[in-house]
Amino acid sequence: xxARLYDRKKKAAKICIPIKDLSTEDRxxxxxxxxxxxxxxxxxxxxxxxxxxxxxxxxxxxxxxxxEAQRKIARDAKAVTGDxxxxxxxxxxxxxxxxxxxxxxxxxxxxVNEAKYRASEDTPFLNxxxxxxxxxxxxxxxxxxxxxxxxxxxxxxxxxxxxxLQGMARPAGAAQSSHHMHPYVSTEDHTxxxxxxxxxxxxxxxxxxxxxxxxxxxxxxxxxxxxxxxxVAYLTGHDYPRWRTAVxxxxxxxxxxxxIEKLRTIVQLEADFNMNNKKVGREVMWKAELDKTLSxxxxxxxxxxxxxxxxxxxxxxxxxxxxxxxxxxxxxxxxRGCFDRIAHVVALMCLMRLGCPRPPLESVINTxxxxxxxxxxxxxxxxxxxxxxxxxxxxxxxxxxxxxxPAGWFSISTVLLDIMKEEGFGMSQWSLISQxxxxxxxxxxxxxxxxxxxxxxxxxxxxxxEAQTMLHTWxxxxxxxxxxxxxxxxxxYLVEVVWKNGHWGYKKKSDEQGDLFLHxxxxxxxxxxxxxxxxxxxxxxxxxxxxxxxxxxxxxxxKATQWADKMRTRKPRPxxxxxxxxxxxxxxxxxxxxxTTLSKEQVRQIMVPIxxxxxxxxxxxxxxxxxxxxxxxxxRGLNLHHPYTIQLVEHLQCILRHAHRxxxxxxxxxxxxxxxxxxxxxxxxxxxxxxxxxxxxxxxGWMK
Numbered sequence: 001x002x003a004r005l006y007d008r009k010k011k012a013a014k015i016c017i018p019i020k021d022l023s024t025e026d027r028x029x030x031x032x033x034x035x036x037x038x039x040x041x042x043x044x045x046x047x048x049x050x051x052x053x054x055x056x057x058x059x060x061x062x063x064x065x066x067x068e069a070q071r072k073i074a075r076d077a078k079a080v081t082g083d084x085x086x087x088x089x090x091x092x093x094x095x096x097x098x099x100x101x102x103x104x105x106x107x108x109x110x111x112v113n114e115a116k117y118r119a120s121e122d123t124p125f126l127n128x129x130x131x132x133x134x135x136x137x138x139x140x141x142x143x144x145x146x147x148x149x150x151x152x153x154x155x156x157x158x159x160x161x162x163x164x165l166q167g168m169a170r171p172a173g174a175a176q177s178s179h180h181m182h183p184y185v186s187t188e189d190h191t192x193x194x195x196x197x198x199x200x201x202x203x204x205x206x207x208x209x210x211x212x213x214x215x216x217x218x219x220x221x222x223x224x225x226x227x228x229x230x231x232v233a234y235l236t237g238h239d240y241p242r243w244r245t246a247v248x249x250x251x252x253x254x255x256x257x258x259x260i261e262k263l264r265t266i267v268q269l270e271a272d273f274n275m276n277n278k279k280v281g282r283e284v285m286w287k288a289e290l291d292k293t294l295s296x297x298x299x300x301x302x303x304x305x306x307x308x309x310x311x312x313x314x315x316x317x318x319x320x321x322x323x324x325x326x327x328x329x330x331x332x333x334x335x336r337g338c339f340d341r342i343a344h345v346v347a348l349m350c351l352m353r354l355g356c357p358r359p360p361l362e363s364v365i366n367t368x369x370x371x372x373x374x375x376x377x378x379x380x381x382x383x384x385x386x387x388x389x390x391x392x393x394x395x396x397x398x399x400x401x402x403x404x405x406p407a408g409w410f411s412i413s414t415v416l417l418d419i420m421k422e423e424g425f426g427m428s429q430w431s432l433i434s435q436x437x438x439x440x441x442x443x444x445x446x447x448x449x450x451x452x453x454x455x456x457x458x459x460x461x462x463x464x465x466e467a468q469t470m471l472h473t474w475x476x477x478x479x480x481x482x483x484x485x486x487x488x489x490x491x492x493y494l495v496e497v498v499w500k501n502g503h504w505g506y507k508k509k510s511d512e513q514g515d516l517f518l519h520x521x522x523x524x525x526x527x528x529x530x531x532x533x534x535x536x537x538x539x540x541x542x543x544x545x546x547x548x549x550x551x552x553x554x555x556x557x558x559k560a561t562q563w564a565d566k567m568r569t570r571k572p573r574p575x576x577x578x579x580x581x582x583x584x585x586x587x588x589x590x591x592x593x594x595x596t597t598l599s600k601e602q603v604r605q606i607m608v609p610i611x612x613x614x615x616x617x618x619x620x621x622x623x624x625x626x627x628x629x630x631x632x633x634x635x636r637g638l639n640l641h642h643p644y645t646i647q648l649v650e651h652l653q654c655i656l657r658h659a660h661r662x663x664x665x666x667x668x669x670x671x672x673x674x675x676x677x678x679x680x681x682x683x684x685x686x687x688x689x690x691x692x693x694x695x696x697x698x699x700x701g702w703m704k
Contacts, residue, residue, distance in 0.1 A: 005207065077580040080572045081563065088378035089250045094260040102379035109375050112260050113248055114386045116340050117395040120482030122521075124161040125343045126393065129154040136394055137365050138348045140358070146349055160476030164346075167419040173291040174355045181283040181356060185234050185276070190227035191217045193275055203271035205245050205374060205381070210271055230276050237362030243273040244367055244388070246399075249376045265340070267373070267401040277364055278403030284356040285407050288414075293354055295414040296664050300446035301406035309665055310445045311541035311595035312654065312702075316668035317427070317440055317452065318495070318545050319701035323675035325504060327496035328427055328454035329467035330545065331516065331527065332536065334489035335478060338447035339405045340397040342412065343482035344369065347398060350411035364404055369394030396482055409446065416477045417441060420451075425470045427454040431667075433674040438667040445539055449474075464494065464514045471527075475519055487518050491528040491536065495545045506532045506546050541592040547701065552592060553602045557609075559588050564609040567617055577617040585610060586641065593647040594654060597702055603644040651702070672703045 010019075013034075022030065041048070049068075053061050091100040094108045124130050133142050133154065145151035149169035153162045182189065194217035201210045216222035232238055247268040254262065269277070285301065288294045299305035321328055335341075344365045351361055373395075375382040387395050398405040420426070426441035443450040451474060453467050475485050496507040509531040517524045530536070535544040535551035542551040563585040567577060589606065598606075611629065616622045620629075620638065630645070631637020658666040673686075676698045680686045686694065698704045 073576060073579050074583070076572065076576045077584060080570050080576060080580060081566050081584065088376070089252065089258060089263060090378045091258055092250075092260045092263065093258050098258075102377070102382075105377050105379070106375045106382040106384070108260055109248070109250055109263070109377070110373075110382075110384070110386045113265055113373065113375075114395070116265070116337060117387075117397045118393070119337060119484070120341045120343050120396045121393055123343060123482045124158065124480050125345045125482070126396070129156070130161070134345045136344070136369060137362060138345045143345075143349055143352065143358075147353055158476070158480075160473065161480040163419055163423075164415065164477055164480045167415045167422075168346075168349050168353055170353050171291075171293045173293040174288075174353065177287070177291045177355060179287050179290045179355075181280075181287055183235070183357065185227050185231040185279065187220075187224045187227045189279070190230065190275075191223045193279070194223075197275075201271075202249075202268050203274075204243075204269055205247055206242050206270060208242075208271060213271055213275075226272065230272055233273075233363040234276055234279075234360045237359040237366065239363055239367040239370065240273075243270045244370045245270075245372050245374065245385075247376045247381060248373050249401075265400060267399040268376075269399075269401060273367060274401075274403050276360065280351075280356060280360045280364070281404040281407035284351055284354055285410070287356075288354045288411075291355065293414070294410065295417040296662075297417045297442045298410060298413050298444040298446075298449075300444065301410045306594070307445050307539045308541065308592060308594040309654070310443050310448075310539055311543060311592065313440075313664055313668055314443050314450065314538070314543055315547060315595050315702050316665070316672050317443075318547050319699070319703065320429075320668065320671050320675060321454075321495055321545075322497055322504070322506075322547075323672070323679065323699045323701065324429075325497045326454060326456065327460075327463070327494070328452055329463060329492060329494055329516075331451045331453075331467065331471055331492040332490065332538065333449055333451070333471075333474070333527075334486045335447040335449070336484045336486040337397070338483070339400050339402070339409060341483045342398050342408060343396055344394075344398075346412060346481045347408045350415055351408060353415070354411055364402075368397075368399065368402075371395070406446070412481050413444065413449075416474070416481070417444070419477060420470070420474060423470075423473060425451070425453050425466075425473070427452050429454075429671075431671045431674050432678045434670065436667065436670060438671065440664065440668070443538075448539060450538070460494075460496070460513065464516070467492070468516050471516055472519060479521070484521065485518055487520055487525040487527070490518060491530050492516050493530055493532055493545050495532055508532075541595055547597075549596060549598050549602065552596055553598060553606070556589055556592075556598075556606050560585065560606050561609045563588075564613040567613045571617065574617060574619045577614055581610065581614045581618070582640070586643075589643050590641070590646050593643060594650040595702075596647060598644070598647060600644050603642075603647075607643065669703075672701065675699065676701075676703050 019027070053064055056064070089105065089109075091098055092105050092108055093099075094112070099105050099108050120126060125134060133139060142151065146165055146168050147170045149166070151165055153165055194214050197210055197214060199211045199214055203209050213226065216226055233240065233243075249266045249268055250263045251266060252258070253264045285294075285303075289302070294302065299307070299310055320326075348358075348361050348365060352358060370388050372385040373387045374385045398408045402408075421439060421441050426439045428437075428439045430437055440452055442452065451470060453463070453470050455463055455466060458466065478485060494507075494509065494513050497504055498507045509529055513529070515526045515529060517526050532545040533548065535542045537543070537555075542555050544551060563580075567580070572580070612622065615624060615629070624638075628635075628637045630640055630642040633639050654665070655669055658669060677686050679699050680689065680694050680697045682689060682694065686698070695704065
């Protein structure tokens with residue numbers, strides 16, 4: 001235990017006697033007395049807390065009371081649904097063997113984590129000839145040549161790495177930009193950032209926690225001192241020794257799944273180091289947005305973009321294919337490791353390509369490459385570490401938990417997607433009436449990427465062949481950055497609309513359509529081929545090319561039934577039930593509604609088990625008319641939002657939100673509107689026509 005921490009705790013507990021002068025028996029007696037006082041005080045903890053808060057100024061008192069009441073009711077709601085338990089691991093399973101002791105868990109996790117951060121060591125930039133030219137941190141001469149577009153690759157380099165080097169040339173928008181990142185950490189910026197930070201956020205092993213930095217930010221002199229400390233690293237690329245330790249926190253991705261390969265590793269960095277990283281990531285994204293140098297095909301990590309809009313884009317694209325009676329190949333793939341398999345040199349060049357200065361990036365990369373990783377589980381922190389071994393290559397990856405991670409990955413994916421578009425992949429088409437040119441290349445949100453390709457001039461076999469080339473190109477480019485695709489999470493659809501049995505429908509999958517293979521580092525594996533009626537979950541939404549809502553309906557109904565069962569068996573207090581209803585299960589139902597077209601009857605069936613349990617447990621008559629249940633407070637209702645109404649509102653708000661923006665969603669909305677207009681066959685806008693008369697002419701879809 002830290003001596004300073006011991007002294008602080010002793011002082012806080014008002015222990016004045018010198019502990020070292022007491023015998024072991026006396027210490028045990030004192031401990032028993034202290035525990036007895038603690039148990040007695042604990043009985044009156046709630047009243048003591050209220051008494052203390054009442055002594056504070058009214059503004060602070062009311063704010064703290066609201067926050068603590070909100071925290072308590074949220075904790076009670078999580079306890080009812082079973083989500084309150086710790087996600088720290090108490091055991092792991094590796095190769096069929098369960099490890100449950102502190103030392104065995106740490107040994108197993110260290111081996112897996114180190115292998116994860118070394119998985120990119122067989123990729124081009126970490127091997128000759130590029131390793132000699134670029135080095136571990138990026139030789140300035142070679143990096144500048146790549147950014148200027150004058151770099152000549154050495155002979156023998158694979159085609160994908162050569163294409164990546166060409167694609168990393170600085171875009172015109174960044175080269176001619178008048179927008180610049182702030183060149184230093186100002187005291188004002190430092191104070192502002194720490195005031196926004198949450199005090200409860202965990203940090204590294206040094207003991208310098210968020211609360212300390214927040215407190216110091218309120219003092220002008222201490223804030224200036226901390227800002228200058230950060231500024232040295234930001235301006236010069238220096239890496240402080242204290243920053244070179246980190247804690248790998250192992251948490252469960254899914255409840256009760258202790259497989260070591262499926263644990264999520266969140267790396268806790270030093271608080272001030274990560275604040276520098278967040279500043280770099282925030283400002284480079286701000287600059288790239290103003291310069292318009294970001295790919296429009298990736299919505300992850302960007303302001304005013306939502307994950308559910310990716311599902312909407314997929315839905316609108318599928319509707320467009322059906323409305324045009326077209327065909328396309330859709331390939332879904334998942335980047336293995338994502339943030340953990342990024343070659344540092346590639347991240348540096350891609351971020352500098354967007355206009356980020358070199359020194360703060362050097363500070364980040366130097367720190368990460370010299371970092372020692374400790375392991376945190378439910379048993380505490382490990383005493384041993386891995387990483388920073390002399391004579392071995394430095395660990396790679398930007399790490400999950402790094403404030404620069406999202407911006408770093410986005411800068412890389414922008415390069416990859418721009419290259420894919422230049423290579424001619426994607427679905428290019430003109431809107432039917434306004435003749436608006438558009439290209440749809442992918443539906444991406446961070447590492448979840450669905451590629452799409454279509455060409456009406458090709459036969460079916462030729463289209464699948466081009467799709468295979470697209471998949472190999474994407475996989476090859478990703479490998480050049482240090483990454484890889486996950487074969488088990490890759491699948492594809494061949495979507496083709498055909499005339500059969502007197503109406504338009506989708507062609508079923510068949511072996512004649514061929515297969516798509518991943519190179520998989522020399523061990524080819526076929527991606528799963530799915531029928532258009534088979535749904536897969538993507539960003540929390542059940543997606544299938546034929547746009548049938550059956551799977552989404554069953555998924556939401558299952559969630560509603562599970563929630564109702566937990567409420568019925570545990571019978572929490574009425575206000576906890578209502579909080580869990582409005583802030584938990586209803587948010588689960590509302591999230592996908594932007595991309596869905598659930599019928600009113602389907603929504604009713606989803607809500608039946610919820611209202612059947614929630615109303616009586618909340619103290620409301622269970623047969624209360626639904627007009628009052630969903631009515632506003634002003635109409636004497638319960639102000640519960642009807643999902644069917646929310647679905648319509650989400651659709652209308654989306655159209656208004658993207659009407660004036662240059663986004664992929666805007667293009668798809670216009671395209672689908674014009675497809676409906678064409679099918680209706682009237683020169684008058686279909687919005688002005690009575691749906692009862694003309695609705696049957698429009699193709700089924702989101703717009704209808």
